[in-house]
Amino acid sequence: MNAHLDPSDDALIQAVRSGELAAFNLLVERYQRNVYAVALRLLRDRYLAEDITQETFLRAYTSLDDYRGGSFRAWLLRIAHNRALDVLRSMQRRPATSLDLAGSDFRVRWSVEPVPASPVEYAMRDELRRRLEAALAMLPDDQRITVILSDVEGFSYEEIAAITGVSLGTVKSRLSRGRARLRALLAADESSRELLEGLLRQANDGPSERSSGSE
Amino acid sequence: MQFTADGHPSDELLSAYLAEAIDDPAVEAAVSAHLAACAACQEHIAQLRVITALLAELPAPALPRSFALAGEELQRLRPQPWYLRYQPVFRWASAVAAVLLVALLGIDLLAGGPAPAGAPSSTPSAAADRQAAPEAAAATPVAALSAPAEPTVAMKSAGEATPEATPVPASTPAPPAAVTAMAATPETAATAPVTGAPPEAEPATAMPSPIRLASAAAGIVLAIALALGFLLPRLAARRRQLSR
Ligand SMILES: [Zn+2]
Numbered sequence: 001m002n003a004h005l006d007p008s009d010d011a012l013i014q015a016v017r018s019g020e021l022a023a024f025n026l027l028v029e030r031y032q033r034n035v036y037a038v039a040l041r042l043l044r045d046r047y048l049a050e051d052i053t054q055e056t057f058l059r060a061y062t063s064l065d066d067y068r069g070g071s072f073r074a075w076l077l078r079i080a081h082n083r084a085l086d087v088l089r090s091m092q093r094r095p096a097t098s099l100d101l102a103g104s105d106f107r108v109r110w111s112v113e114p115v116p117a118s119p120v121e122y123a124m125r126d127e128l129r130r131r132l133e134a135a136l137a138m139l140p141d142d143q144r145i146t147v148i149l150s151d152v153e154g155f156s157y158e159e160i161a162a163i164t165g166v167s168l169g170t171v172k173s174r175l176s177r178g179r180a181r182l183r184a185l186l187a188a189d190e191s192s193r194e195l196l197e198g199l200l201r202q203a204n205d206g207p208s209e210r211s212s213g214s215e
Numbered sequence: 216m217q218f219t220a221d222g223h224p225s226d227e228l229l230s231a232y233l234a235e236a237i238d239d240p241a242v243e244a245a246v247s248a249h250l251a252a253c254a255a256c257q258e259h260i261a262q263l264r265v266i267t268a269l270l271a272e273l274p275a276p277a278l279p280r281s282f283a284l285a286g287e288e289l290q291r292l293r294p295q296p297w298y299l300r301y302q303p304v305f306r307w308a309s310a311v312a313a314v315l316l317v318a319l320l321g322i323d324l325l326a327g328g329p330a331p332a333g334a335p336s337s338t339p340s341a342a343a344d345r346q347a348a349p350e351a352a353a354a355t356p357v358a359a360l361s362a363p364a365e366p367t368v369a370m371k372s373a374g375e376a377t378p379e380a381t382p383v384p385a386s387t388p389a390p391p392a393a394v395t396a397m398a399a400t401p402e403t404a405a406t407a408p409v410t411g412a413p414p415e416a417e418p419a420t421a422m423p424s425p426i427r428l429a430s431a432a433a434g435i436v437l438a439i440a441l442a443l444g445f446l447l448p449r450l451a452a453r454r455r456q457l458s459r
Contacts, residue, residue, distance in 0.1 A: 019299045021289040032282045033275065050279055057282050062292050101333050124268065132269050151270035170235035179234070180226035183262050183323050200261050 010073040016064060028057050031073055033082045034153065041148045042084045052087065056080040074098045081145065082165050086153040088141055121202055129195050135185040143178030148190060223256055224249060233263050298447045305444030312437035319430035
């Protein structure tokens with residue numbers, strides 16, 4: 001409780017419960033990036049993502065007494081996830097048909113750009129990332145959510161199971177199916193497949209990429 | 216999740232292999248054996264690796280704004296019990312009451328209790344009272360500063376003011392009645408002012424002086440404010456902790 005520099009989530013929650021209401025905003029600052037990023041990738045609309053992020057923190061604040069320990073981040077993301085699913089279900093999703101066109105209306109300001117390895121490879125990765133983003137939008141919701149939480153946002157399988165309310169086995173199988181589907185989508189699109197193969201060739205010619213199937 | 220008709224593992228099975236998510240060790244060994252011999256499936260796995268790496272480096276979105284809750288929203292959405300909402304008021308009230316109580320007791324000592332009203336001629340004790348008064352006054356700022364932070368300090372400093380003050384007149388030759396009256400002052404004033412009548416004579420004291428009435432009132436306010444501002448929130452927090 002006395003660690004002023006970096007109080008734990010539980011210490012902050014305890015402070016809110018005993019009347020130090022402003023402590024909640026430290027939790028907001030800690031997790032608003034996570035919540036907004038997941039909401040944005042799920043909904044692909046920054047105004048909806050903003051609304052959902054706001055609602056998530058309001059709901060978390062009013063129902064803070066329901067939090068019973070465990071990962072607070074996962075508890076928070078579960079609220080955001082459920083709300084985002086409601087919105088997704090009520091939304092009429094336009095089916096994207098081509099990786100060139102899909103996601104062209106998805107314009108957001110991105111904060112961090114990865115450092116380019118070489119100009120050519122950078123351009124290839126950049127283009128492939130764009131197509132991957134579009135392919136991601138074509139996955140079924142459950143697979144998409146799992147891939148986003150695991151591979152994009154880096155949550156553990158246990159956290160994803162808590163967020164999405166399914167078993168560990170289901171998380172793993174959704175993840176496997178989602179990744180396989182992504183690969184199939186990219187392989188079915190000629191320019192994407194060429195980029196993918198080009199990147200692999202570069203990696204093989206370059207310093208070292210661990211050879212596949214060595215386990 | 217199995218091998219396809221032409222003998223290759225399915226896309227999903229390869230992906231599960233990469234995620235180390237194959238439950239059946241026999242299946243995992245079969246995939247492993249197949250991978251060692253099949254270039255096409257090695258390419259598959261390599262592509263899956265690139266894809267997961269690319270997913271991990273998808274850029275994070277910039278926050279459009281801060282999602283911190285406004286102060287009045289925090290208040291409105293989580294209504295506080297009344298004793299917490301008015302806690303600052305109670306704490307300040309206890310500080311003010313403590314200061315007032317000490318000041319009143321000081322004045323009371325300076326005036327020599329109820330007796331000197333009829334007998335102003337007792338010069339030695341009056342001089343001693345004048346000495347004691349600054350001490351009591353000196354205790355006041357301390358009580359004022361410490362009261363909002365910690366209740367016990369305020370209590371103590373208010374209590375200590377009297378033992379400090381009483382020995383001074385006791386050292387000088389003073390009328391015994393005045394000394395006992397002064398010694399009796401703090402407790403009786405704080406709790407029950409009516410019983411605080413000095414033991415010996417003086418019919419004037421049947422009616423308590425306004426100063427004693429005021430200090431009794433200050434004492435009562437102090438006790439209530441301490442209870443509501445400090446004791447009750449602490450007890451409530453402990454009970455909530457136990458019930459959880
Ligand atoms: Zn094969």
